[in-house]
Amino acid sequence: MELNDYIHIIAKKWYIVLVVTILSVALSAVYSVFFAVPTYKATVPVIIGSIQQKVDPATGTNLQTYSDLMMYQKLVETYCQFVKTRIVVEDAIKNSGIKVDYDKAIKMISAAAKEDTEFMEISVVSPNKYEAALFANSLAESLKSITFKIKNIDNVQLVDEAAVPEYPMNKSLVTYLFVSFIFGIGLSIGIILLTHMLDNTVKDADAVQKSLGVSAIGSIPFEPHLNKEKNNDMYNIQDDIVTYHKPTSLTSESYKTLRTNLQFSLIDKKMCAISITSCMPGEGKSTVISNLAVTLAQSGKKVILVDCDLRKPSIHKKFELPNNSGLTNILLGEKELSSLIQKTPVDNLYILTSGTIPPNPSEILSSQKYLDLINSLKMQYDFVFIDAPPVLVVTDAQIIAGNIDGVLLVAQYGAAEKAALLKAKESLDIVDAKCLGVVINQIPKKEIGYYGYGKKYGGKYGYKYKNSYYTSD
Amino acid sequence: MIDFHSHIVYDIDDGSENLEMSLAMLENSKRNGVETICATSHYICRHFEQDREKYFSRLEKLKNLSDIEIVPGLEVRIDYRIIKEYEEGRIWGINDGPYMLLELPFTHIPKDAMDILHEMRIRGVKPILAHPERQHAVINNPNLVQDFIKERVLIQVNGDSLLGKNGRKVQKVAKYLVKKNMVHMLGSDGHNNTFRNTDIRAAYELVDKINPELYKWIEENQYNVINGEKVVFPHIGRLKRQFWIGFSR
Incomplete structure (x- = not known):
C-alpha cells in the first residue's frame, strides 16, 4: 500500500477524525476548566554536611577530605528518605500548624538530591500557596532538629527559605487544548488504520x-x-x-x-x-x-x-x-x-x-x-x-x-x-x-x-x- | 367503507347459517356504514370446495334483498393445488377480478407458500393475504409480513383483531402492522350475528387514529381493489428489530 492509499482510507473516514478530535479537545477543556484545581509547589534547598570545620589543631588547615565529600553526597539519598518518615513529617505538621494528617502530607512531599552535590530539595505541593511554603520550611527545620536529636550531629544546614510560589504549577488551558488536539488526531488515525488492518473482507x-x-x-x-x-x-x-x-x-x-x-x-x-x-x-x-x-x-x-x-x-x-x-x-x-x-x-x-x-x-x-x-x-x-x-x-x-x-x-x-x-x-x-x-x-x-x-x-x-x-x- | 372479508353467504361454509342470519348481518353492516361487502366464503382444497353455481345463486338472492353492494369472492387456503384450481377456473377472486383473498394455515407458514404466491401472481392473480395477524409465525415475528409485501401481496387485517377480540397478542401485532403501513385493507371476518359479527366501523376509526396517512391511502385505493385496478403499495415504515426470535414461542 502506498501513502496515497492510507490518505484515502483516512479521508474516507474523516468524520471519525473529526468526532474523536473534538471529543478529546472538549474533554480536556472541561477537565482543565472545571476539575483541575490549581496547585502550587514550594521548594526549599538544604545542604547536607557538618557546619563544624574539621581543623587540624597543629597546622590550622582544613581537614575535610575527598571521602567526606563523597560521604555527604551519599548521605543526601538517606536524608531524602528520612524527611518522609513519620517522625519528621508529624513534627513539621505540629510546628507549622497545618491541618493535615500524615497520610495526606506524605503525598504532598517530594525530596530529591541534586545530582553529584550535597544539595537536596524538599518540595511541597498544595492547592494553597502559603501553606506550601510554610510546610516546606517546617519540614526543613524539623529535619534539622530531628537529625540533631537522633544522631547528635548537626548535619542539615538550611540554605534558604522557601518562597511563596507565585504561579500554579498546572499547565495553561492552551497547552491542554493543544496536547489533546494532537492526541485526538493521532488516536483517530490509529483507530481508522487499525480497523482497516483488522478488516479481512x-x-x-x-x-x-x-x-x-x-x-x-x-x-x-x-x-x-x-x-x-x-x-x-x-x-x-x-x-x-x-x-x-x-x-x-x-x-x-x-x-x-x-x-x-x-x-x-x-x-x-x-x-x-x-x-x-x-x-x-x-x-x-x-x-x-x-x-x-x-x-x-x-x-x-x-x-x-x-x-x-x-x-x-x-x-x-x-x-x-x-x-x-x-x-x-x-x-x-x-x-x-x-x-x-x-x-x-x-x-x-x-x-x-x-x-x-x-x-x-x-x-x-x-x-x-x-x-x-x-x-x-x-x-x-x-x-x-x-x-x-x-x-x-x-x-x-x-x-x-x-x-x-x-x-x-x-x-x-x-x-x-x-x-x-x-x-x-x-x-x-x-x-x-x-x-x-x-x-x-x-x-x-x-x-x-x-x-x-x-x-x-x-x-x-x-x-x-x-x-x-x-x-x- | 368496504368490508373485504365476510362469510355472509348462507349455508355454504361455517359462516351464516340461513337467509335470515345473512340479512341480519347485512343490516349490521349497514348500521356500520359499510358501502360494499366482499362475500368471501371459505375454500379449502379437498376439504371445503365451493360449487360455483350454488355460491352465485345464493349471492344473487342476497344481492336482491340487500341495500349495500355485495361483491363475490373466496377465502382460499394456500395449497399447491390452488394453482391448478385457478387455471381450471374453479376459484375466483374478489368481484371475479384479479385480486384474490388467500389465507395461510394458522399454525405454520408452509414451506412452499412463497412459491405458490409467486405462481399465482405469474398467472395473473393479485394476492391478498387474509388476517396474517392471527397466524402463529407472524405473532412471533410480525416482520415476516414484510416478506409477503415484497412478493407484492396485499395484506388484510381483521377488524376484531385490531379491537382486541382475538387476544392482546394479536391486537398488538395488528396495531404494529397498521403503524408500519403493512396493512392495505380491513375485513370484519364476520361469521354470524353474535360474537363474530360484521362490525367494522370502530376498526376503521382506530386505523385513522393510529395512522391517518394509511387511512387516507385505504380510502384512495380500496375501490381499485374492487375494480381490479392497479394499486401502488405504501412505503413500509422502519421496522423494529426482533431480538427475541428463537427465545419466545
Missing part, C-alpha cells in the same frame, strides 16, 4: 489479485436509488435487473465492462457454459448472472440462463416466470426441453427455471442426463449461464463447475472474507474448474471511482453522454 481489486492469483474482472456498484422508484407492475422483470430497466446507469456500464472482460477471457471458445458462485449465500450471484445474461443478450448473443440452484432457486422470481416445471422435470423425463425454455422481454435471452426442488440436488447435477442437457444447450446457444448455490455451503457448485468452461466468483464488497474466497477458489481448483475471475459486487458508489477508473478521469462520463453515445446497444 474483500474491498480491493488488487488485494484479490494478490491473494487469489485471479483478477477481478468486474466491479459492480451499489446504487440503491435505482430501485427506489418502485415498480409495482406485477408482470414485469424485477427491479434488480438494472441492465434491463436502466441501461445507461453506472451499474449497467459496469456490467458491460464485465461482459467485455469475460469475452476476452473466452476468446478462443465458440460456445461456452459459464457458472457463477460465491462463498456465502446472499452475495448477489443470481442478480449478477441475470444482469450479465441480459447485457450479453443485448449485444446480440443468443443466451440461455439455467437455474441450477436447486436449493433456493430465484431466477424465476427475478424474471417473473412460472416455475412449476423446469430443469428437474426435464431430467426426470417428464417434459421436453424445448417446451420449458421460456422467453423473456429481452431479445435473445431465454430462461430455463429450476423446476420442482428435488431432495437430492447433488446427485441430479452429477448425472449423465444433466451433462447431456448442458451440452445440447451449448450447441444451440452462444452462451449458457448457470446459476449455482454458494460453493462453501453445498457441493453443488463444485459439481456444476467441474463440467463447464468457466466459473465466476462473486464477492460482496465488505462482506466476503478474503480467506473464504481463497477457500472457494481452492475448492474450485480441486475439480479442475477454470476460475475466470472475481466479480466484486455492491461496491458503494463513492468507492467505485477510487478503485475503478478514478473520479479524476471518469467523472460523470457515463451520465454526460448517456443520450448520445451509450445508448447504442
